[in-house]
Amino acid sequence: MNKFALFCKSYHKDLKRVLNLIKSIEKHNRDNIPLFICVPQQDYSLFKTNINTKKISLISDESVVKQVFTGSYKDFTSGYMNQQLVKLNFWKLGLCENYMCIDSDAYFIKDFYLSDFMHDEKNPYSVLYNYEEHFFNKEHIHLIGDYKNHLTKIKKEIGFNSRQYLSCCGFAILSSKVLESFEAKFLVPNNLNYIDILTKVPLEFSWYNQWLLKDKTIDIFIHPQFFKIFHYKSQYDEARKKFFTESEISKMYLGICMNSNWYPFPSPLRYKNPSKVNLFIYNLKKILQIKFFKIFRGLINKIRKLVD
Secondary structure, eight states, X not given: OEEEEEEEEOOGGGHHHHHHHHHHHHHHBTTOOOEEEEEOGGGHHHHHHHSOTTTSEEEEHHHHOSSOOOSOBTTBOHHHHHHHHHHHHGGGGOSEEEEEEOOTTEEEOSOBOGGGTBSSSSOBOEEOBSSOGGGSSTTTTTHHHHHHHHHHHHHHHHTOOOSOOOBOSSOOEEEHHHHHHHIIIIITTXXXXXXXXXXXXXXHHHHHHHHHHHHOOSOOOEXXXXXXXXXXXXXXXXXXXXXXXXXXXXXXXXXXXEOTTOSSSOOOSSOOOOOHHXXXXXXXXXXXXXXHHXXXXXXXXXXXXXXX
């Protein structure tokens, strides 16, 4: 059994993004960490034709889960709900002890090693933080209330008393020991399954993280997000306006995630470094701001002298 693996749940519409992810893994994977890609059976042939299955393990959703969501749930499609089921059940195949759930629209931008994900021989890092980065947006700030309510409901369900709201929105590292404990100590005794709990709160990583924090099945070594996620085009534009390059982003993150859910236009496959024009505009704005501030400060000083 592998100590650690990368796990990507995907489907046919994200094939190009998966190929971009694979290319980055082939370039930066210094410890040959295994990669598992999981797709619906109907997409299996398409992926098998386009990826090197000698180096990458391709499996079907149906080999991981038998019972799935067949219809939409509230504002979520069955596909969205079922990808959560697959991530939570993958450990049962016995292929690895720990795995990072990596999105199709992500890619690595620098070399990575097993030690980036494992604190020691037994314990993986746990991706935990208080609030999601994408809440810091006028259009989504109201979602903080929903986020807190969801975590509060999960904590109440599992009997976890905590005033913190630690979790993550993606790229979680899941431990088979934690998931096995969750099933044995919570799901089975309460006659529940993953469909039941996701129907209550459709946040797979939050269920995992709250149980991890409550049960402490493994030692917890908190790690911030591994990937710089551009949730919205406005975040992407802002970074480029400030002339952030991919090289500079790599000083803080292992990779970049270009959220494929941008609306109305899809995100590019990769982050595009700003051009010299962007740099010129950025520096010009800084110079004008400084000049304006000096002029404004001079006027204020003159007015104060006149008043005095």
